[in-house]
Each structure stands twice: as structure tokens, then as C-alpha cells.
Amino acid sequence: MTNHPLKNKNIILGVTGSIASYKSIDLASKLTQLGAKVDTILTDSAQQFINPISFKSITHRQVVTNLFDTDSELAVNHVAMAEAADCIIVAPATANSIAKISHGISSDALGTTILATDAPVIIAPAMDGKMFENPATQENLAILIQRGFFVCGPEFGRMASGLVGLGRLSATQDIIQVASMILGQNSDYSQKKIVITAGGTQEDLDPVRTITNRSSGKMGFAIAEAARDRGANVTLISAPTSLSNPIGINVENIKTAIEMQKSLEIHSLDCDVLIMAAAVGDWRAKSISKTKAKKSDHTNWEIELIKNPDILSSIPNESLIKVGFAAETENLIENAQKKIINKNLNLIIGNDVSRNDIGFNSEDNEVIIINKSGEVENLPKMTKYELAHEILDRVQALLN
Secondary structure (H helix, E strand, O other): OOOOOOOOOOOEEEEOOOOOHHHHHHHHHHHHHOOOOOEEEOOOOOOOOOOOOHHHHHOOOOEEEEOOOOOOOOHHHHHHHHHOOOOOEEEOOHHHHHHHHHOOOOOOOHHHHHOOOOOOEEEOOOOHHHHHHHHHHHHHHHHHOOOOOOOOOOOEEEEEOOOEEEEEOOOOHHHHHHHHHHOOOOOOOOOOOOEEEEEEEEEEEEOEEEEEOOOOOHHHHHHHHHHHHHOOOOEEOOOOOOOOOOOOOOEOOOOOHHHHHHHHHHHOOOEEEEEEEOOOOOOOOOOOOOOOOOOOOOOOOOOOOOEOOOHHHHHOOOOEEEEEEEEEEEEOHHHHHHHHHHOOOEEEEEHHHOOOOOOOOOEEEEEEEOOOOEEEEEOOOOOHHHHHHHHHHHHHHHHH
């Protein structure tokens, strides 16, 4: 993935002795797939749970298991490895490893490498809930946070002991989001504020039923994550979706078109870029029933609809870049060209939502981009995250 902030980055993955260490294989795999160069350090305790060959097979790089292993170039020259690192991720991080790191104990390769690096360090705790809540563990984490370490998680859920509580290792994707945010914080969008909308708005008919659309919110969320990964201060205004809130992004949840408009009126005042990826409903009910409409009470249920405001055209763009989306089922270019004029946009992204392989619920998209001059650019099918970077590249050219 060309634009991913982890591409060609030197990542040291520290794995400590937790039953959750099997999840670190998936983390190593995902980091490698994103183009990172992953060197792994396994503590003695970690090797009781997992075999070093698993990591070597996935990363195709050396795995350090012993600080004094003369056959391992990385172990012998651990200071050089620490200096070359762009980021260190300790996942899972046990209570014992957190205690040792917070007190500067360097009795193994992981502790020594962390002491010798200037790179950002991410700690992803995994332990029994009571161990995590213990004042000693909390004090040790507070020390690390004060020193500039990043703590990701843990999550609430069922643990190996059978107990349910706060102590599960964060999901692989969450750890990757934290690393991406950290490594991208000084990129080309640093010091820029971007407001992005996502999802499909919902208009109530009664306390149970709504008018909505098929938007999944995936495109808007992908743009928000890509902007965050390029250093932007991102606000995501989201209609209801099934997606988890992205890490490091200010998310404001709304439901209706009117609520989205009010939120945008506030957040667009001091932003540099507004990207309207949400599918905003064109209509709402003139009156909303206060009780559930019963089928037995109606032979036909007639609902009078009134137009929602055109949110995007109502926001001036004297001091900001405005980007809209045109989700069409026919005459894509013609309809998109009308919208860029009527809504006073700098760019419009058009896609054919009648296709099953792209659009609403797909992980991929294939779009056209039209600028103010009416020039049409066709982009090939790609993931929505990759497309998000393509859009941001073109917005960056306008900002410059």
C-alpha cells in the first residue's frame, strides 16, 4: 500500500509471556503486509507460549530470543537495532514486563532495546483484570505515559482465567491504528483541520421506523483514518453505522440531516477542508408519529415528506476546500458535474452505486474525480483507504 505510514518503517515487535502472545503473530503478519520491516524480540517467558520460527516465517527477518546469542547479529548489536527503529510495539505487554520497562530494568533484549531507543514506544497491556487494576500496575503505566510512551488498551472482555473484565489485548487493527497515527503525525497534513462526514442519515417516521439509505460509512471512515495518518486534526461527523470509532479521531455521532447540518455549521468555522462523504437523506417526514403506527390501524399509510436542506451548498467555501460525493446509478459524469456547480465545490467524487463490487458495503471503490474546471479523472478500482489517500493528494494540491 503505497501511502501507508508504516510502509518501509522499521518496527520492533516485543512479545512478552502472555497467553495472548499468539495474537502477536497476526500483528506481525498485518504489519508486514502493510510494508513494514518487522524485527521481533521474544522474552524468555514469551517463548514458553510461542515459537520464534512463527515470526521468522511471517516477517522473513531475524527474531531475537537471547541478549547474549552470538549467532544473532541483532542480539549482539541491539543498540544499532534500537537506533534504527521507527517504532517499538510491545504486544502483549504483561504486568511484569510493564513493571520492568517503567523502572528501566534491562535484564533482557527487550528492556535493553527500549532503553537504547529514541523511537516512540507503544505498550499494549494484556493480563488478568485484577492485575491490570492493581495500583502497582496503574502506577507503572502512569510512569510510562508521563515519559511519552503510548498505551493502547486493554479491552474489556473474557480472559484466559474465565473472568470478565478489563485486561484483554487490544485488537490488531487498533494497535496498527495507533502506530499509524504516531508515525504519520508530522506528515503533510499536520497543522490542518479536516472535517469529514460519513454514513447514511436517518429520518424518523415513528418511534420504530426510519427513512434511510444503504450507506455503510466505510468511505468516510477510510478518509478520516487516512487524514489522521497524514497528521491532520480530524473531526468525523457520523450518522449511524456498524463501524467502530477510529482511534485518535474526534467523532461526533448524529442521526438526522438537520443534526448533521447543525454540527457542520459549528465544526466548519475553523477547518481547512470539508469532505462530505455522508449519504444525506433528501427527504424527511413532515410530522413524526409519537407512537408506533399499527398495521391494524391503516389500510394505507400515507406519509407526507418535505425536503431536507442542501447542507453542502449552504456552507460557504471562501476559506476552506469543499469536497463532495455523487453516488449515482446512471449518468454519473453529467450528474456529478451539475453537483460541483450547484454546491460550489472544489472537487466532487462520483461513483456508480448500482455496482455490487464497489460502493456502499464493499471494501473497494472505483470513482471519477471532477474539479472546478470540469476536468474528469478516472481512478481504477482500489481499497477505500487507498482511494482516501488519492483524494487527499488532490486536496493537498489545492491547499498548496
